[in-house]
Amino acid sequence: MFVDHIKVQLKAGNGGNGSASFRRTKTDAKGGPDGGDGGKGGDIVLQVDQHTDNLKAFFYQPLYKADEGKCGTSNRKTGKSGKTLVMKVPAGTIVYRGSNAVEIVPIEAPDWGGEGPDERKVKMSSGYEEISEEEALAGEPLADLTEVGQKVVLCKGGDAGKGNVNFKSATNQAPKETIPGGIGEEAVFYLELRKIADAGLVGFPNAGKSTLLRALSAATPKVAAYPFTTLKPMVGVVDFKGFSRGTIADIPGLIEGAHKNVGLGHEFLRHIMRCRLLMFVADMAGTDGDDRHPIIDIQMLRKEIKLYNEDLAAQPWIIIANKMDLPESQANLEALQQRFPKIEVIPISGSEDIGLDALKTRLRELIGQRPE
Numbered sequence: 001m002f003v004d005h006i007k008v009q010l011k012a013g014n015g016g017n018g019s020a021s022f023r024r025t026k027t028d029a030k031g032g033p034d035g036g037d038g039g040k041g042g043d044i045v046l047q048v049d050q051h052t053d054n055l056k057a058f059f060y061q062p063l064y065k066a067d068e069g070k071c072g073t074s075n076r077k078t079g080k081s082g083k084t085l086v087m088k089v090p091a092g093t094i095v096y097r098g099s100n101a102v103e104i105v106p107i108e109a110p111d112w113g114g115e116g117p118d119e120r121k122v123k124m125s126s127g128y129e130e131i132s133e134e135e136a137l138a139g140e141p142l143a144d145l146t147e148v149g150q151k152v153v154l155c156k157g158g159d160a161g162k163g164n165v166n167f168k169s170a171t172n173q174a175p176k177e178t179i180p181g182g183i184g185e186e187a188v189f190y191l192e193l194r195k196i197a198d199a200g201l202v203g204f205p206n207a208g209k210s211t212l213l214r215a216l217s218a219a220t221p222k223v224a225a226y227p228f229t230t231l232k233p234m235v236g237v238v239d240f241k242g243f244s245r246g247t248i249a250d251i252p253g254l255i256e257g258a259h260k261n262v263g264l265g266h267e268f269l270r271h272i273m274r275c276r277l278l279m280f281v282a283d284m285a286g287t288d289g290d291d292r293h294p295i296i297d298i299q300m301l302r303k304e305i306k307l308y309n310e311d312l313a314a315q316p317w318i319i320i321a322n323k324m325d326l327p328e329s330q331a332n333l334e335a336l337q338q339r340f341p342k343i344e345v346i347p348i349s350g351s352e353d354i355g356l357d358a359l360k361t362r363l364r365e366l367i368g369q370r371p372e
């Protein structure tokens, strides 16, 4: 399963309460205030991680809570701060606000005095209204995370409470006053993975990907505005009949051993996941060397994809049987279709304009969308 958009509900930790305590020893039955401060509540942070390529983790766990700060105690001891909860996301994650307020309505601090257990209860889903996904995605993104290591705090932990030791003054030697810990922020967010294109070309060098993309594109394909990769994906816009269109990406870099990160293998595989349809382009004439055969080429490409990631392997795919203008291609086409009986094989020639109209008609059904 490949997850490219998801809703998450987050609750940062509350701050720990300050303590109202007085020094009591055998020799000092009426000592001054010694209640320590509470600890700060844990923040919730999103961070771009190099080894994460989709949002699947949030599908299984859509609700996260960071640790609370501990209460202060006597002897001026400060409570421990709650740990920051770091959630890993892939480069190209866009964050949208999913609730109308990040702050939540503080629940009245009960009469907890002293060092007793903290009885404040904070319920999830209180104090804000959720926004529908449609409405959320129409709004301005809160963050666009493009670089490995980049971080953003989504929910801030509550402030630390203050113990009564802070309130001693010339006129009040025995203050009972304290400040409770602040409430950690709670909110809903929508996370979305930036798409490269509706379809992505997959094939060995010289299969004819660039030629095909140029032949299909209404305008010259452009380098994608896609800052977080060393690869330079070329994206072309295809105009279909009936005012619909789609985008196709040619991402360089897939070679044998890609799943072992040979060359820029992982870069390629991570990014090809962000295309809805995979178009495997085969040189049907095997012109790129004596031992090349389109069946072997497709098997090798599929193997790289499977070894990298089963989710990627499960994505819809078709075979573009290219270079059908060359004489050797016809016999290979029949063999290829027999080897992959369940997979749609579309014979074309990118350079000689054979089968391109039929390909466009089929692509319109598979990826066509009305332009905005």
Ligand SMILES: Nc1nc2c(ncn2[C@@H]2O[C@H](COP(=O)(O)OP(=O)(O)O)[C@@H](O)[C@H]2O)c(=O)[nH]1
Binding pocket: 203, 204, 205, 206, 207, 208, 209, 210, 211, 212, 322, 323, 324, 325, 326, 348, 349, 350, 351, 352
């Ligand atoms: N005969 C023939 N040659 C093609 C066809 N498509 C591409 N080529 C040639 O194959 C070579 C590699 O094409 P290119 O588009 O650069 O492949 P890429 O590396 O996959 O992008 C070039 O010399 C093209 O002219 C085709 O349909 N028929």
Ligand SMILES: [Mg+2]
Binding pocket: 209, 210, 211
């Ligand atoms: Mg090329």
